[in-house]
Amino acid sequence: MISDRLDDKIALITGATSGIGLATAKLFAAQGARVYITGRTLHALKTAQDEIGGNVTCIQADSTLIADLDHVFERIKTEAGRIDVLYANAGGGTLLPLGQITEQQVDDTFGLNVKALIFTVQKALPLLVSGSSVILAGSSASIAGTAAFSVYAASKAAVRNLARSWILDLKGTGIRVNVLSPGPVHTPALLAYAGDDPAHQQGMLDHLGTLVPMGRVGEADEIAKAALFLGSDDSSFVNGAEIFADGGMAQV
Template sequence: MPATTATTTAAAALKHQPKYEGKNVVITGGSSGLGLATAQLLVDEGARVLITGRDRAALDAAREQLGPNAVAVRSDASSLPEIDALADRVKAEFGTVDALFANAGVNGFAPFEATTEELFDQVLTVNAKGPYFTVQKLAPLLAEGSGVVLTTSVANVLGLPALSAYAASKAAVRSMTRGLARELLPRGIRVNAVSPGPIDSGILEKTMPADVAARTKAQMAADNPMLRMGTPAEIARAVAFLAFDATFTTGTELAVDGGGSQL
């Protein structure tokens, strides 16, 4: 083989080396939407990923989609016993973890006057209590230099109608991002948050009639400075950046919202 051909072949092999090969990642709420898109990106780049969710059928479908480098575990992010069990499973599967995306959450669309105690408790438990104790229970498994990413929302800085409880839960996550970043810093663990804006993740179609979802999406796109909704893949790239590449960044919140919270 001529020297130039060998050099070209070696360069091509180096260029296509999977970026996250050998990395172990845990993603809660990874069976659909933003979590699944992030899992797909990381698996495609060589990582081993453990995803969680509450729906067994959705988990099985996600596991089949992601392939042999993925593990799907049924786990309820609002239940401390299940979070404890998850930590045991992660330890058995991976030993140590290089990145944690604490993404599991629920929406809570309801006008202020119609928000019930049950809805308020559900939203705050899943969206705030869940990620807090997920990080706490998995922290002993996080390797030095690892990254934690929490999911907030532009709702934590914007006064959006029918989302007051949801916004409060995400504001709590924004605050805990700073607190956990400070407390985990001595162990060399970074903690940051990704703040999605209007993302076409399929959640609207699951929670609204089809015609209402279509009108809502059209309005969200029209109201955005970029005149469109974002995609789960765009969130996934931001999460991967915060988890692995933003090595001098901790305690911050990255808005991925088409400028909606900034312009």
């Protein structure tokens, strides 16, 4: 892989203390970016900082809290003055079938995956410059029916339309917005759906692998490489797109 593809760029990745966010932070830092990451707990941030090594600044923040977002962007404004790559990666969801969906689940899922994402990007706008790349965390679940996962899937479908609409709002600014939609990826968040039993976790991974044309689930660093493409100047004419990094799952 060509090195220094993000040389001298300022990048912010939200929710980057594990999984895809952490893998992307590692890769961005290795490619020359000055990386800011957010996470909810100091312990997780410290662990992530140790894994990433140099060229990273950790900020404790919950993306669902407006005051925390204000703190994040004020600090970046003071220290760096701009953002070249924004990866709104923070997100999540829970499993509940129709008939058991609760108001709390809807509020929590849309609060994190949609509301927090909207205000993350909106509050970043004063720091984004011509040539900046905004990457929104999507999911292959947004275009396929998934049992007991409808609220999460719907929230990610909303993210897809935000990108389509925002490129019209941002026309003429030189700011690009794209969606990166992974399929099932071997991360702590995915394993948590199967509980703590390693056998159950492996069984889930094996089952999900049968649904993917490539015959396996993805790895976090594979999604990070797709994020690198979207964040770098290599994708300078890619705008409003949804990039599926899912082993072909969304195409069949």
